[in-house]
Amino acid sequence: xxxxxxxxxxxxxxxxxxxxxxxxxxxxxxxxxxxxxxxxxxxxxxxxxxxxxxxxxxxxxxxxxxxxxxxxxxxxxxxxxxxxxxxxxxxxxxxxxxxxxxxxxxxxxxxxxxxxxxxxxxxxxxxxxxxxxxxxxxxxxxxxxxxxxxxxxxxxxxxxxxxxxxxxxxxxxxxxxxxxxxxxxxxxxxxxxxxxxxxxxxxxxxxxxxxxxxxxxxxxxxxxxxxxxxxxxxxxxxxxxxxxxxxxxxxxxxxxxxxxxxxxxxxxxxxxxxxxxxxxxxxxxxxxxxxxxxxxxxxxxxxxxxxxxxxxxxxxxxxxxxxxxxxxxxxxxxxxxxxxxxxxxxxxxxxxxxxxxxxxxxxxxxxxxxxxxxxxxxxxxxxxxxxxxxxxxxxxxxxxxxxxxxxxxxxxxxxxxxxxxxxxxxxxxxxxxxxxxxxxxxxxxxxxxxxxxxxxxxxxxxxxxxxxxxxxxxxxxxxxxxxxxxxxxxxxxxxxxxxxxxxxxxxx
Amino acid sequence: xxxxxxxxxxxxxxxxxxxxxxxxxxxxxxxxxxxxxxxxxxxxxxxxxxxxxxxxxxxxxxxxxxxxxxxxxxxxxxxxxxxxxxxxxxxxxxxxxxxxxxxxxxxxxxxxxxxxxxxxxxxxxxxxxxxxxxxxxxxxxxxxxxxxxxxxxxxxxxxxxxxxxxxxxxxxxxxxxxxxxxxxxxxxxxxxxxxxxxxxxxxxxxxxxxxxxxxxxxxxxxxxxxxxxxxxxxxxxxxxxxxxxxxxxxxxxxxxxxxxxxxxxxxxxxxxxxxxxxxxxxxxxxxxxxxxxxxxxxxxxxxxxxxxxxxxxxxxxxxxxxxxxxxxxxxxxxxxxxxxxxxxxxxxxxxxxxxxxxxxxxxxxxxxxxxxxxxxxxxxxxxxxxxxxxxxxxxxxxxxxxxxxxxxxxxxxxxxxxxxxxxxxxxxxxxxxxxxxxxxxxxxxxxxxxxxxxxx
Numbered sequence: 001x002x003x004x005x006x007x008x009x010x011x012x013x014x015x016x017x018x019x020x021x022x023x024x025x026x027x028x029x030x031x032x033x034x035x036x037x038x039x040x041x042x043x044x045x046x047x048x049x050x051x052x053x054x055x056x057x058x059x060x061x062x063x064x065x066x067x068x069x070x071x072x073x074x075x076x077x078x079x080x081x082x083x084x085x086x087x088x089x090x091x092x093x094x095x096x097x098x099x100x101x102x103x104x105x106x107x108x109x110x111x112x113x114x115x116x117x118x119x120x121x122x123x124x125x126x127x128x129x130x131x132x133x134x135x136x137x138x139x140x141x142x143x144x145x146x147x148x149x150x151x152x153x154x155x156x157x158x159x160x161x162x163x164x165x166x167x168x169x170x171x172x173x174x175x176x177x178x179x180x181x182x183x184x185x186x187x188x189x190x191x192x193x194x195x196x197x198x199x200x201x202x203x204x205x206x207x208x209x210x211x212x213x214x215x216x217x218x219x220x221x222x223x224x225x226x227x228x229x230x231x232x233x234x235x236x237x238x239x240x241x242x243x244x245x246x247x248x249x250x251x252x253x254x255x256x257x258x259x260x261x262x263x264x265x266x267x268x269x270x271x272x273x274x275x276x277x278x279x280x281x282x283x284x285x286x287x288x289x290x291x292x293x294x295x296x297x298x299x300x301x302x303x304x305x306x307x308x309x310x311x312x313x314x315x316x317x318x319x320x321x322x323x324x325x326x327x328x329x330x331x332x333x334x335x336x337x338x339x340x341x342x343x344x345x346x347x348x349x350x351x352x353x354x355x356x357x358x359x360x361x362x363x364x365x366x367x368x369x370x371x372x373x374x375x376x377x378x379x380x381x382x383x384x385x386x387x388x389x390x391x392x393x394x395x396x397x398x399x400x401x402x403x404x405x406x407x408x409x410x411x412x413x414x415x416x417x418x419x420x421x422x423x424x425x426x427x428x429x430x431x432x433x434x435x436x437x438x439x440x441x442x443x444x445x446x447x448x449x450x451x452x453x454x455x456x457x458x459x460x461x462x463x464x465x466x467x468x469x470x471x472x473x474x475x476x477x478x479x480x481x482x483x484x485x486x487x488x489x490x491x492x493x494x495x496x497x498x499x500x501x502x503x504x505x506x507x508x
Numbered sequence: 509x510x511x512x513x514x515x516x517x518x519x520x521x522x523x524x525x526x527x528x529x530x531x532x533x534x535x536x537x538x539x540x541x542x543x544x545x546x547x548x549x550x551x552x553x554x555x556x557x558x559x560x561x562x563x564x565x566x567x568x569x570x571x572x573x574x575x576x577x578x579x580x581x582x583x584x585x586x587x588x589x590x591x592x593x594x595x596x597x598x599x600x601x602x603x604x605x606x607x608x609x610x611x612x613x614x615x616x617x618x619x620x621x622x623x624x625x626x627x628x629x630x631x632x633x634x635x636x637x638x639x640x641x642x643x644x645x646x647x648x649x650x651x652x653x654x655x656x657x658x659x660x661x662x663x664x665x666x667x668x669x670x671x672x673x674x675x676x677x678x679x680x681x682x683x684x685x686x687x688x689x690x691x692x693x694x695x696x697x698x699x700x701x702x703x704x705x706x707x708x709x710x711x712x713x714x715x716x717x718x719x720x721x722x723x724x725x726x727x728x729x730x731x732x733x734x735x736x737x738x739x740x741x742x743x744x745x746x747x748x749x750x751x752x753x754x755x756x757x758x759x760x761x762x763x764x765x766x767x768x769x770x771x772x773x774x775x776x777x778x779x780x781x782x783x784x785x786x787x788x789x790x791x792x793x794x795x796x797x798x799x800x801x802x803x804x805x806x807x808x809x810x811x812x813x814x815x816x817x818x819x820x821x822x823x824x825x826x827x828x829x830x831x832x833x834x835x836x837x838x839x840x841x842x843x844x845x846x847x848x849x850x851x852x853x854x855x856x857x858x859x860x861x862x863x864x865x866x867x868x869x870x871x872x873x874x875x876x877x878x879x880x881x882x883x884x885x886x887x888x889x890x891x892x893x894x895x896x897x898x899x900x901x902x903x904x905x906x907x908x909x910x911x912x913x914x915x916x917x918x919x920x921x922x923x924x925x926x927x928x929x930x931x932x933x934x935x936x937x938x939x940x941x942x943x944x945x946x947x948x949x950x951x952x953x954x955x956x957x958x959x960x961x962x963x964x
Contacts, residue, residue, distance in 0.1 A: 022859030023592040025867040050761045054632045055862040071603040074618025078602030104570035110785035111582045112921045119572030133551040145644035146844035184831035184841035190686030193836040233541045267545040286848030287619040288609035328678035333785030352549040354556040360535040444522035475614035477821045485812035492811040493638045495628035
């Protein structure tokens with residue numbers, strides 16, 4: 001039976017004992033008499049010096065044990081299935097980690113002179129070429145820190161493009177099945193979001209789109225395969241409608257896994273693409289970042305890309321600070337370099353054929369799972385029986401109606417079996433949604449085990465629903481009190497607030 | 509088609525059986541709905557490369573990079589600070605490395621508690637009550653803070669010091685302009701490089717949503733009257749955003765003590781290597797004011813308990829601010845942040861503790877003063893801005909580029925050419941020394957600069 005580790009682990013602050021140190025740090029090696037507490041530096045006005053700094057005082061072994069114990073209370077791909085839909089939780093190859101931790105990657109400075117970072121620039125240049133060739137784009141910026149920032153970059157490019165043409169366009173069309181970041185990014189870039197409803201077949205309704213695309217349309221943001229795991233088969237017609245209206249086509253690469261190596265967004269009529277290197281290109285999710293969200297554009301938009309990009313001129317790699325049309329900078333530096341190194345190594349490890357194989361097997365895994373799960377009582381797969389691509393959305397609506405067991409309950413019950421849950425309650429257009437993505441790095445044995453677990457949960461839901469609703473029992477902790485976490489009276493967002501809360505409780 | 513790959517277990521023995529169960533004879537059938545375009549993926553190998561060849565090839569390319577470490581004296585960030593060995597070991601653990609955003613809290617207590625501790629230590633360092641789980645980097649933290657100020661006050665003007673480097677200003681504009689915010693620059697004083705309060709007085713009025721000020725400034729100078737700026741902002745009903753280097757807070761007064769509403773910073777000095785400037789960690793914290801907290805961008809971890817009340821636990825709090833729920837009405841589009849680097853910073857701060865942070869800051873302060881004094885004695889025009897410098901300091905040279913080339917020949921990396929960001933600062937280089945530099949290394953820099961640039 002599965003049992004996740006649980007340590008009654010105190011907060012690092014609660015472990016603090018006066019005088020302990022975690023690492024020895026030299027104090028003032030130059031002998032410049034800078035002991036500020038003794039007023040050693042006449043120039044430092046005492047008014048700028050701080051009083052007590054309340055950081056924990058803990059020895060080294062305690063720090064190591066603390067965080068090691070915490071790590072054991074955390075689930076990762078290394079431990080087992082992690083089929084979070086639209087997150088592409090694939091294996092993170094360790095050879096890429098070794099390469100990312102080389103001194104030639106971590107110990108270099110962006111201002112140390114281009115001659116001394118030719119290797120880094122070459123890698124960035126080659127990665128740009130590879131990604132361009134894979135997606136059918138002209139050029140990439142590797143700057144954006146994550147997918148959502150890639151979206152913002154893309155929207156800012158659209159904004160600048162239209163402005164440059166003297167065209168006032170203030171709307172971006174987003175399907176109702178889109179990831180939440182799409183409308184949020186469009187809004188951050190100053191656009192009004194126009195939502196188009198998904199048709200009966202789970203794809204964008206072309207007629208509705210025709211009505212929405214006007215001379216106010218700056219562009220359409222589209223995920224393809226969409227969040228239902230369906231390929232938007234009218235992609236080329238959609239592109240035509242949007243282009244005819246004068247808008248641009250934006251490709252959200254969150255779901256590129258479903259077509260990588262088999263179709264290219266550029267060929268499908270997209271003008272701008274963002275990729276999530278931490279999804280399709282295997283770089284680790286790191287518990288929530290750092291990610292990387294490169295943005296590629298067709299040739300007519302290349303001048304709008306953020307600066308700098310890497311160019312190869314005169315037998316050396318240079319930084320191209322671009323044209324006045326550029327949107328400028330979207331973040332500091334040239335991108336999440338160590339992440340980019342990992343993605344580059346991954347692309348070499350796969351080759352074009354390996355990527356295509358990854359696509360095929362990811363899609364095979366998901367359809368294999370979909371076929372089996374659709375036979376389980378209480379679960380159904382909405383929007384028709386067409387083959388899914390890399391992910392599938394299952395609805396537990398029937399189960400909820402019949403037993404009261406919800407998608408959330410199912411998710412928690414999966415945790416009890418040593419299986420990470422799917423993404424839940426997304427996309428919003430499916431009731432009691434469970435969105436599964438079995439990447440190509442998952443084994444058949446684990447998919448079978450997952451299906452068996454769902455079957456068992458379904459049986460339990462119909463026999464004794466209370467037992468499912470009380471899950472999880474085998475995860476580190478049982479179900480947590482979200483209301484308490486968000487209620488103004490009990491909300492606690494830092495150790496400080498925790499102490500204040502204790503004081504308040506003691507006095508009341 | 510390939511028959512196997514180490515990362516793809518079902519490509520070999522399970523393949524045929526799975527095809528059969530799905531009811532297809534070939535994976536081609538799963539892709540019938542894809543339009544047929546003929547394309548060739550050039551620019552990358554056709555077939556997978558073996559692991560040894562991948563390593564060899566990537567290392568061959570990267571070997572063209574030179575490593576300077578503590579022979580690098582470039583200011584303006586990122587910086588070479590000492591990183592205790594424990595940090596890398598902890599953040600390389602697969603349980604952290606290969607997890608994602610803790611959507612399933614019960615199974616992700618490790619990341620959640622670590623982030624809660626990161627937030628808590630940032631709050632102590634900056635003297636704030638609430639910190640989020642990270643932003644991308646400092647420039648985006650400032651941009652998001654500006655938007656936050658506007659949401660809270662309903663006003664549209666933001667004031668930033670003109671001493672920010674060009675790229676930081678560009679990011680701020682990209683974050684704020686689409687919302688119709690107007691960014692005004694308040695000039696820095698030629699005297700000490702800090703925000704000129706007289707000029708600020710002329711700019712600040714009832715239209716201003718927020719004023720941003722930082723200490724140390726980009727030039728490394730400590731502003732001894734942050735409180736004055738904060739009061740000016742508050743007097744006109746604006747919020748005060750204060751930026752500080754986290755390591756400097758080992759000795760210097762934190763933003764909270766100046767009554768800042770929002771604090772921001774660049775977390776890279778907290779146990780994170782420079783990585784070509786790509787390992788950024790944006791810090792953002794605020795006072796416990798519900799108007800501000802409810803408008804914060806980004807993930808925030810909260811402490812709660814199990815529903816049965818038996819155990820303490822952690823969850824993502826205030827999710828209703830975020831894009832996956834609020835969509836276009838969210839406080840920000842940020843989803844993936846810099847969690848693993850926030851974890852690195854948490855481990856770093858745990859190891860350093862109050863004593864280590866103070867020691868490192870004192871050493872940096874001492875080394876900065878030592879180098880500046882020595883440059884002065886060698887007849888060089890340092891520092892350009894008077895006052896206390898922390899780590900970064902500007903030196904007036906005639907030709908920064910030319911001098912840097914000659915320094916490089918001696919294996920040293922010189923100052924950042926400030927004329928690229930500030931046309932007024934022609935011939936000025938921004939240098940930095942940290943706690944990793946030993947006296948001999950600083951001496952080498954001083955004598956090299958003396959020989960190349962000469963003294964007066």
